[in-house]
Amino acid sequence: MHKSSCLLFQIHTVKNKIHIYTPVNFFSSSISSQNPNPSYVNDSFDQSPSISHLSDSESETESNSGEENEDYCQVLDSFDAKTSKGNELKAVSREEIRHPLVRESQADIRIALSFFYWADRQWRYRHAPEVLYAMLELLSGTKLRKEAKRILRLMKRRGIERRPEAFGYVMVSYSRAGKLRNAMRVLNLMQKAGVEPDLSICNTAVHVLVMANRLEKAVRFLDRMQRVGISPNVVSYNCLIKGYCDVYRVEDALQLIEEMCCMEPECHPDKISYYTVIGFLCKGKRIEKVKEVLEKMVKDANLLPDQVTYNTIILALSKHGHGDEAHQFLRESEEKGFRVDKVGYSAIVDSFSQQGNLDKAKEIVSEMLSKGCKPDVVTYTAVVNGYCRIGKVDKAKKLLESMSKLGCKPNTVSYTALLNGLCRTGSSSEAREMMMSEEEWWVPNAITYSVVMHGFRREGKLAEACEMVREMAKKGFVPTPVEINLLLQSFCHEGKARDAKNFLEECMSNGCAVNAVNFTTVIHGFCREGNLEAALSLLDDMYLSNRYPDVVTYTTVIDGLGKKGRLEEATKLLMEMLHKGMDPTPVTYRTVIHRYCEKGKVGDLLKLLEKMLARKEFTTAYNQVIEKLCRFGNLEEAYNLLGKVLRTASRNDANTCHLLMESYLNKENPLLSYNIACRMFDRNLIPDLDLCKKVSLRLILTGKRKEAEKLLKRYIRDDDACVMLLPILAFELGTLCKQENTVLKHIQKNLLNCENVTSIFLVGWVKTFETEE
Numbered sequence: 001m002h003k004s005s006c007l008l009f010q011i012h013t014v015k016n017k018i019h020i021y022t023p024v025n026f027f028s029s030s031i032s033s034q035n036p037n038p039s040y041v042n043d044s045f046d047q048s049p050s051i052s053h054l055s056d057s058e059s060e061t062e063s064n065s066g067e068e069n070e071d072y073c074q075v076l077d078s079f080d081a082k083t084s085k086g087n088e089l090k091a092v093s094r095e096e097i098r099h100p101l102v103r104e105s106q107a108d109i110r111i112a113l114s115f116f117y118w119a120d121r122q123w124r125y126r127h128a129p130e131v132l133y134a135m136l137e138l139l140s141g142t143k144l145r146k147e148a149k150r151i152l153r154l155m156k157r158r159g160i161e162r163r164p165e166a167f168g169y170v171m172v173s174y175s176r177a178g179k180l181r182n183a184m185r186v187l188n189l190m191q192k193a194g195v196e197p198d199l200s201i202c203n204t205a206v207h208v209l210v211m212a213n214r215l216e217k218a219v220r221f222l223d224r225m226q227r228v229g230i231s232p233n234v235v236s237y238n239c240l241i242k243g244y245c246d247v248y249r250v251e252d253a254l255q256l257i258e259e260m261c262c263m264e265p266e267c268h269p270d271k272i273s274y275y276t277v278i279g280f281l282c283k284g285k286r287i288e289k290v291k292e293v294l295e296k297m298v299k300d301a302n303l304l305p306d307q308v309t310y311n312t313i314i315l316a317l318s319k320h321g322h323g324d325e326a327h328q329f330l331r332e333s334e335e336k337g338f339r340v341d342k343v344g345y346s347a348i349v350d351s352f353s354q355q356g357n358l359d360k361a362k363e364i365v366s367e368m369l370s371k372g373c374k375p376d377v378v379t380y381t382a383v384v385n386g387y388c389r390i391g392k393v394d395k396a397k398k399l400l401e402s403m404s405k406l407g408c409k410p411n412t413v414s415y416t417a418l419l420n421g422l423c424r425t426g427s428s429s430e431a432r433e434m435m436m437s438e439e440e441w442w443v444p445n446a447i448t449y450s451v452v453m454h455g456f457r458r459e460g461k462l463a464e465a466c467e468m469v470r471e472m473a474k475k476g477f478v479p480t481p482v483e484i485n486l487l488l489q490s491f492c493h494e495g496k497a498r499d500a501k502n503f504l505e506e507c508m509s510n511g512c513a514v515n516a517v518n519f520t521t522v523i524h525g526f527c528r529e530g531n532l533e534a535a536l537s538l539l540d541d542m543y544l545s546n547r548y549p550d551v552v553t554y555t556t557v558i559d560g561l562g563k564k565g566r567l568e569e570a571t572k573l574l575m576e577m578l579h580k581g582m583d584p585t586p587v588t589y590r591t592v593i594h595r596y597c598e599k600g601k602v603g604d605l606l607k608l609l610e611k612m613l614a615r616k617e618f619t620t621a622y623n624q625v626i627e628k629l630c631r632f633g634n635l636e637e638a639y640n641l642l643g644k645v646l647r648t649a650s651r652n653d654a655n656t657c658h659l660l661m662e663s664y665l666n667k668e669n670p671l672l673s674y675n676i677a678c679r680m681f682d683r684n685l686i687p688d689l690d691l692c693k694k695v696s697l698r699l700i701l702t703g704k705r706k707e708a709e710k711l712l713k714r715y716i717r718d719d720d721a722c723v724m725l726l727p728i729l730a731f732e733l734g735t736l737c738k739q740e741n742t743v744l745k746h747i748q749k750n751l752l753n754c755e756n757v758t759s760i761f762l763v764g765w766v767k768t769f770e771t772e773e
Helices: 003-007 024-028 072-078 081-087 100-104 109-120 129-139 145-157 164-176 180-192 199-211 215-227 234-246 250-261 271-283 287-299 307-319 323-335 342-354 358-370 377-389 393-403 412-424 428-437 446-458 462-474 481-493 497-509 516-529 532-544 551-563 567-579 586-598 602-615 621-631 635-640 651-666 670-682 689-701 705-715 719-735 742-751 757-772
Strands: 010-014 017-021
Touching: 109 129, 129 145, 129 164, 145 164, 164 180, 164 199, 180 199, 199 215, 199 234, 215 234, 234 250, 234 271, 250 271, 250 287, 271 287, 271 307, 307 323, 307 342, 323 342, 342 358, 342 377, 358 377, 377 393, 377 412, 393 412, 412 428, 412 446, 428 446, 428 462, 446 462, 446 481, 462 481, 462 497, 481 497, 481 516, 497 516, 497 532, 516 532, 516 551, 532 551, 551 567, 551 586, 567 586, 567 602, 586 602, 586 621, 602 621, 621 635, 621 651, 635 651, 635 670, 651 670, 651 689, 670 689, 670 705, 689 705
Parallel strands: none
Antiparallel strands: 010 017
């Protein structure tokens, strides 16, 4: 490090941790430290030219596809374990950068990342390799894969050795962002960079595949590792065990554990292997199987259950609401000489409280006291929450007041649980008074304010709810976009879209995290009220505030314009959406089809559909057009589109044809229904039997006997279809008894070839009638 850089940093190494103390003026940055969801921050930051304009020789096009066309196991084929032994990488130092900003990055990764870029711009200073690796490790816990890869390219440009773990960090970041294909392509980048894969990067790849539910690919990848000389260890197989449990293949997981017992020592199952399966079995309340696994853990792996084992089982059972079973294991652990701590007891108390079984919860608390295990604030808070869940807020108050006498001072979580109970019973005003009166000796947090705010919202007191948001802002808390959206929806539901807009603007001025969904909610409120000018104005305001509309926003405005008959503006807005690269969703298709069919603009609709389908295929688009046209009575246009529907001959197409046939029957036009049925037969689609029965009767009533006969011939070889002939015969024989009945003869001839009881009965009935005639 250059001498001048000492003015910027003081590095102090303590126990393998490097702490960097930064100048105070950096902390006066305008970057907000309040970010409840750091994984969804924008990928762009204030970057130095040396970082933001790197060569993108290692870049690849990101793909949203969830399916992989290539086998990533082939990347390992180029690795030769024998030649690599003499050319191993240097030992990796375990020192990691830890400075105040990095430690606080758990709350907001943007601070650490912005500091990283700021420091790199300083005169005669360049980040040490430890700093770059620390930053990559932080980014691997987020979805900021672009920033992670940018740092990886920076390391290449500055000649810093890129170890496999650096590529592993980038791979995990891509997988967290849902980019599986790009995550696995990091292996290709590593191969091009001449970095040979080791066990750590292979385990990371297996973990990524398991996280993406590509279990079979993970198994193949593990097999390929062995072929190229990279021996898996217990971590590799533990990833597969978790993958099997995630897809409910617990028997396969147990089988794998048995196979691991026969492998090399480094692959023998450890307690994590068994704990993973036990946790899954506890979730399904398979107690006997849990005991069986415990026996196998001792017998096969020589791993003795300890207090951690029983605590794991107790916590897992309690988490999934199996308090009785957790209590049984608690007693079993005590019989074996293990002392269950207050964490296990508190978990059982919370399980019973969540179920509303407060009597059992109090018994557990009494048992704790009798055994010298003093309940803590977590235990009592669980009981308070249980009382509030069943509506016994008074008992919750008394318990909260007596906690101090019991030597356990309630904390913010305890009071928040009580306030939540008050709000759920319609006493939000009382909850607010209690929050303000006790503020001197316990400090409400963001959750406390949110609980009271939503209490007012549920009671319809939106003004009080907004006031709580203002108080939150004064205390340094900000509501999440989801919480803001619930309030906006309440305003719009009451027809107060204007108030919703004012509240939205107030949230933005207070620095709240407002997103496109919040704007869309208010726009939808204006559209419901018919105030399209305000909706369009707010759409323009989104661009001014750097919140860009998405496909849902455009669909909402298009629906509002179409409802008012302003189809030209709706078309213009739709084309703008397509021009910006947004793919129409099924809701967009349904909205456009409904509004254009409603106004009878079928020609314009078909032109739009061609452009929309060119952007993204939607198989039932024309089916929905026909269905809407039938609903609005435009059967001629619907019939003209039938050819587009019958091309695929799917079940959806059959349902659409049935709807059109019924519509023509309702319009007293059975001949066109007959034509549709014939076209279905030509496309190997079988029309509905009952519907064809109605068509045949209507054809006979209108004198179309030949068409009825042709339609019947399609079904006559079907034994079950013979049942439909009885009412037709009755009508024919009752009205045409003195005329030559060719249909009757044809039916009788074909019925003789059938062998079921219904057919024999019909033949006899026909012969009897002929004798009487």
